[in-house]
Amino acid sequence: MRSPNTIKKLFRLIILLAVVLPAMASVQKTAEPIDTLLSRFDQKPGLTTAREFFAYMDKEEFMDEPVVFTAATPLDTMKALVWYWAGEWYYAEQDYVRAEKNLLRALELMEYADEKSISDNLAMLGLAYMRQSKYDEALHYMRRCYQLDSQSGDPDRISSSLNTIAGTLLAAGNPEEAEGYILRAIGYAKQANNPSRMAVIYGMASEIENRLEHQERALLYADSACMVEATTGNQYKMAVRQTQKASILVGLKRYGEAERILAEVEPYFRETGDQLSLAIALNKRGQAASGLGRQDEAVEYLSEAIDICRRIGNPYNEAYAQRAIYEILYKSNPEAARVHLERYHLLKDSLYSHATAEQLARFNAEFGRDELEKEKESLARRNHRLIGSGVAVGLAALIGIAIALVWLRRRQSKINEQLSSMMTELNEARRSPAPAPETPVAEEKEEYLTSEDKQFLKKLILAVTKMMNHQTVTVTQVADKMCMSPKTLNRRVKYLTGEGAKRYMMRIQLEQARIMLLQDLDVPIVEVGNCCGFEDHSSFTRTFTQNVGMSPSDYRLNRGKMIN
Numbered sequence: 001m002r003s004p005n006t007i008k009k010l011f012r013l014i015i016l017l018a019v020v021l022p023a024m025a026s027v028q029k030t031a032e033p034i035d036t037l038l039s040r041f042d043q044k045p046g047l048t049t050a051r052e053f054f055a056y057m058d059k060e061e062f063m064d065e066p067v068v069f070t071a072a073t074p075l076d077t078m079k080a081l082v083w084y085w086a087g088e089w090y091y092a093e094q095d096y097v098r099a100e101k102n103l104l105r106a107l108e109l110m111e112y113a114d115e116k117s118i119s120d121n122l123a124m125l126g127l128a129y130m131r132q133s134k135y136d137e138a139l140h141y142m143r144r145c146y147q148l149d150s151q152s153g154d155p156d157r158i159s160s161s162l163n164t165i166a167g168t169l170l171a172a173g174n175p176e177e178a179e180g181y182i183l184r185a186i187g188y189a190k191q192a193n194n195p196s197r198m199a200v201i202y203g204m205a206s207e208i209e210n211r212l213e214h215q216e217r218a219l220l221y222a223d224s225a226c227m228v229e230a231t232t233g234n235q236y237k238m239a240v241r242q243t244q245k246a247s248i249l250v251g252l253k254r255y256g257e258a259e260r261i262l263a264e265v266e267p268y269f270r271e272t273g274d275q276l277s278l279a280i281a282l283n284k285r286g287q288a289a290s291g292l293g294r295q296d297e298a299v300e301y302l303s304e305a306i307d308i309c310r311r312i313g314n315p316y317n318e319a320y321a322q323r324a325i326y327e328i329l330y331k332s333n334p335e336a337a338r339v340h341l342e343r344y345h346l347l348k349d350s351l352y353s354h355a356t357a358e359q360l361a362r363f364n365a366e367f368g369r370d371e372l373e374k375e376k377e378s379l380a381r382r383n384h385r386l387i388g389s390g391v392a393v394g395l396a397a398l399i400g401i402a403i404a405l406v407w408l409r410r411r412q413s414k415i416n417e418q419l420s421s422m423m424t425e426l427n428e429a430r431r432s433p434a435p436a437p438e439t440p441v442a443e444e445k446e447e448y449l450t451s452e453d454k455q456f457l458k459k460l461i462l463a464v465t466k467m468m469n470h471q472t473v474t475v476t477q478v479a480d481k482m483c484m485s486p487k488t489l490n491r492r493v494k495y496l497t498g499e500g501a502k503r504y505m506m507r508i509q510l511e512q513a514r515i516m517l518l519q520d521l522d523v524p525i526v527e528v529g530n531c532c533g534f535e536d537h538s539s540f541t542r543t544f545t546q547n548v549g550m551s552p553s554d555y556r557l558n559r560g561k562m563i564n
Contacts, residue, residue, distance in 0.1 A: 040052070045082075050078040059488075067085070080110055083102040096131040107122070116157075122142070126139070126164055156189070159185045167207075170204075171316055182201065182208050183205075185204075199225045203221075206222035222241065222244050222248050235498075236268075247284050249261070249288075250288050256292065258284065263285070286300075286301035326340040326341040460504075472534075473505060478505065506543065509534070517552055518556070
């Protein structure tokens with residue numbers, strides 16, 4: 001039997017580990033380059049450190065246009081821009097506390113900035129507070145943002161601020177109030193004629209109508225969002241819209257359809273590292289699995305969603321996951337169900353405090369609720385007419401989607417041709433002692449890839465082919481080899497090819513396998529798979545067949561036909 005002193009020592013050790021381990025994780029987290037550059041700027045703000053910060057942001061392709069400073073740029077302007085973009089960066093990384101801190105610092109220095117810059121900062125601050133479920137603070141900054149955008153008269157900016165207000169009201173438990181703002185946002189978005197904005201607002205409208213249990217209307221908005229987003233060609237946003245649609249299908253108890261959509265988007269969110277979207281997708285997938293009677297599987301999805309929400313500090317989505325697990329377990333395991341129910345009530349109470357209720361009341365009073373209600377009725381009638389003519393709109397959107405898909409397929413076909421050409425060049429270069437001559441590229445292929453782009457892809461192909469000999473290859477390994485982060489590699493490859501790095505690397509493996517099957521006839525198929533980085537023969541055969549349309553052995557047998 002242990003002595004009391006021994007027990008005390010063990011207890012102290014546990015407490016020490018509980019304190020030290022998170023601290024170590026925090027230290028590791030702050031070792032990111034952006035943290036180092038920001039710390040360097042804070043310690044010694046000036047032209048050199050500001051340029052270093054934005055050089056990194058430009059390298060990561062985080063901004064559409066580079067920020068340029070000169071010796072005449074005021075220090076306060078440098079500080080405001082560095083802190084604002086640091087806030088944008090941390091928000092994208094889902095570190096909302098750091099985002100809030102830097103955006104507040106930037107706002108303090110924006111007294112004489114242009115109204116658009118101030119509005120952008122206010123909007124980001126509102127979103128950062130909303131993600132932390134601090135709805136009263138979020139609405140405070142969003143209201144200021146809306147006032148500036150209204151003064152500008154720009155319908156695109158007005159629709160954006162109305163959309164963020166609607167999203168905050170929805171998160172705060174006021175879907176009825178949110179509906180009025182989103183209907184106004186739709187009206188302004190139509191004036192702006194911005195497809196990307198329209199897709200976002202339709203997506204928000206679908207969530208609001210779904211919460212109001214107007215499922216059919218919600219599904220119409222979700223389909224509209226997906227159709228508009230398809231014309232933009234943005235894979236990430238399309239995945240988000242699909243998740244919104246799946247959420248509505250769960251509400252309609254069309255669990256099979258919802259699960260098929262979520263099974264497609266979940267791996268994409270894992271690959272891109274979007275923890276918030278992954279948590280939402282897992283939450284809904286758990287509910288779909290429960291509806292299909294697969295309760296154990298549902299609990300696994302929901303438990304993972306809860307873990308992610310706790311890690312990123314998202315009590316809103318955690319509350320829904322906790323409630324869903326309670327409903328699954330309350331008969332089979334009442335004790336465990338009770339724990340989840342208590343956690344759900346705790347989160348729910350913290351999400352909607354008395355202070356938030358007062359802020360909402362003040363917000364609506366100042367905004368002009370009576371006038372809003374009249375406009376809400378008018379816009380509702382207008383949008384119902386839109387629903388009536390939905391078939392014509394849908395056909396027009398489908399035509400746009402078809403055109404976009406044809407263009408994307410043509411683009412992908414050209415890039416695949418260049419991949420095949422580059423792989424062949426590299427293999428011939430390895431076999432020949434003399435340098436292989438440059439292969440002239442047809443002019444129409446230059447439409448998509450510059451010489452710099454091709455050099456990057458050749459470097460990627462070389463890295464993958466060198467590493468895949470008898471071993472599996474990961475995005476992280478290849479990114480290290482190319483001296484860049486996995487996120488940067490994925491972003492660059494996706495920009496050039498339309499596919500994620502993992503998918504494109506698999507194409508390289510398959511292309512190398514195809515070349516070996518045709519050129520090295522004496523090498524067994526099992527050995528070809530091993531040399532091309534596949535874990536086992538069955539994995540190689542399955543992947544090759546799915547992507548090429550025939551098995552490796554059939555491909556080798558028909559090589560004469562394929563070469564012709």
